[in-house]
Amino acid sequence: MPKAIIIGAGIAGIATAIRLAVQGCQVEIFEANSYPGGKLTEFEQDGFRFDAGPSLFTMPRYVDELFELAGKHPKDFFIYQKLNKVCQYFYEDGTQLTAYADAERFVEEVQNTTGESVTSVRKYLDNSADIYNVTNHVFLERSLHQLKNFLRSDILKSVFRFGKIDAFRTMHQANAGFFKDDRMVQFYDRYATYNGSNPYQAPATLNVIPHLEQHFGAYFPQGGMHSITTSLVKLAEYLGVKFNYNTPVSQLLVNGYKLTGAVVNGSIVYADIMVSNMDVWFTYHKLLKGHEHLFPRRILAQERSSSALIFYWGISREFKELDLHNIFFSTDYKAEFDLIWKDKTISNDPTIYLNISSKYKPDDAPEGCENWFTMINVPANTGQDWDTLIATAREDILRKLTRILGQDIGSLIVSESVLDPRGIESKTSSYQGSLYGTSSNNQFAAFLRHANRSGKVDGLYFCGGSVHPGGGIPLCLLSAKIVADWIKQKGPKTS
Ligand code: FAD
Numbered sequence: 426m427p428k429a430i431i432i433g434a435g436i437a438g439i440a441t442a443i444r445l446a447v448q449g450c451q452v453e454i455f456e457a458n459s460y461p462g463g464k465l466t467e468f469e470q471d472g473f474r475f476d477a478g479p480s481l482f483t484m485p486r487y488v489d490e491l492f493e494l495a496g497k498h499p500k501d502f503f504i505y506q507k508l509n510k511v512c513q514y515f516y517e518d519g520t521q522l523t524a525y526a527d528a529e530r531f532v533e534e535v536q537n538t539t540g541e542s543v544t545s546v547r548k549y550l551d552n553s554a555d556i557y558n559v560t561n562h563v564f565l566e567r568s569l570h571q572l573k574n575f576l577r578s579d580i581l582k583s584v585f586r587f588g589k590i591d592a593f594r595t596m597h598q599a600n601a602g603f604f605k606d607d608r609m610v611q612f613y614d615r616y617a618t619y620n621g622s623n624p625y626q627a628p629a630t631l632n633v634i635p636h637l638e639q640h641f642g643a644y645f646p647q648g649g650m651h652s653i654t655t656s657l658v659k660l661a662e663y664l665g666v667k668f669n670y671n672t673p674v675s676q677l678l679v680n681g682y683k684l685t686g687a688v689v690n691g692s693i694v695y696a697d698i699m700v701s702n703m704d705v706w707f708t709y710h711k712l713l714k715g716h717e718h719l720f721p722r723r724i725l726a727q728e729r730s731s732s733a734l735i736f737y738w739g740i741s742r743e744f745k746e747l748d749l750h751n752i753f754f755s756t757d758y759k760a761e762f763d764l765i766w767k768d769k770t771i772s773n774d775p776t777i778y779l780n781i782s783s784k785y786k787p788d789d790a791p792e793g794c795e796n797w798f799t800m801i802n803v804p805a806n807t808g809q810d811w812d813t814l815i816a817t818a819r820e821d822i823l824r825k826l827t828r829i830l831g832q833d834i835g836s837l838i839v840s841e842s843v844l845d846p847r848g849i850e851s852k853t854s855s856y857q858g859s860l861y862g863t864s865s866n867n868q869f870a871a872f873l874r875h876a877n878r879s880g881k882v883d884g885l886y887f888c889g890g891s892v893h894p895g896g897g898i899p900l901c902l903l904s905a906k907i908v909a910d911w912i913k914q915k916g917p918k919t920s
Contacts, residue, residue, distance in 0.1 A: 435463030438702030440905035457673035462654035471840035599629035621730025732846035739840030805857035806846035861896025
């Protein structure tokens, strides 16, 4: 039985372990932390439970697929519900807009709220679906680094329709050309942040993202986001995957261009296959230090995605006007993104994302209270004075929420903790604390993301948000599929 070692128990590492175990490998995971999940983890504080990282769950079928592969019924392990309201939006001019999951209800809401016609929103969503249909097979579900994938008839058909993907305008240019109402432009520009990019630079191809949310839907796992991790760990353990916690891999051993082993707790471990779920930048710079001739320099030099500043607040009352997902937009979106991407700092009027899981899972907060995950987009960590930036941002956020909600929010905070790019980097080894690996701020980004296999080191594979096809839970789960398919085709050489 071939042996596979996985470095890191992030969601992609766990999914890869499940797939390789189903393919007949003996799988062992080495995880630096004392817990699985990486960014997809949770914590408790003063009677409040918080999902620490991801809060928006889309494309649940990629999770279900893992249970089905193992011959299990997904619902026996993992239960989730579709949201009727995806997100509640608050604009600075007082407009409130509800993004209903039902497309017809949503287009009517947009027409009633902004005057943008039902027909134009429908047309926009059809365009988003068209981009999905062209890009899905090419950019997401398969490796971009295997020539044979481009020779498949379905892929060739997609390639001939590439004009549809609108790669030579920015998202903002396309959205501003489409909608008359600035609020709708801002609404759709925001989707760039779903993979940590800038709508004023990212190609309009990313206008595919609204289709993923508005067509396939947004979901809430019954046990909170962290139950994605716990249910998949349970499945992996059932399949015989061995998890080792508090066990960082400190070095990869290579002989010429062949991977020969890894150093774990001072001992050498051997395997036929090694998959790194560690950020690809750190995999090279830490684990392959001294082998710089093996580094894909151009790929590692790509700009990182944005990071986040999160205040986890226990709030001593409930707000009926808020939902699970809420957005409080800034007045000047362009200025906000210029500050993040050009000046590498934070706006005094940031767009605030507020997630309250206790709306759907009441035991996440004491009775009559709510757990507020309050997040703003911030630049990746390049050595900014974060303590000063955090103190200012806290005041700006509280002032804005207090004004819009008509309540002194600061006085309602009964419990608090903060996560900033430094913490994201140190807790999950994500270079510069970026949330989604590299940014998608140019039309070549998809091609400049690291492949799921090393081009130089035989036996080394990669999964997770820093490699193809990119960050976010659905794409991380797809990276696991691509790695497992690649290993299946190549067939591991047994030692
Ligand atoms: P990671 O979660 O990065 O985990 C990597 C693991 O490898 C870690 O456990 C780490 O400890 C381990 N590791 C690193 N180095 C070593 C080593 N040397 N030895 C052993 N182990 C090692 N995505 C969404 O889909 N929806 C969202 O709403 C969303 N919001 C987000 C909000 C925040 C605040 C953050 C941080 C992320 C968000 N994301 C969201 C992105 C999503 O969380 C990530 O893309 C995804 O979880 C990354 O998973 P991964 O498998 O790449 O590994």
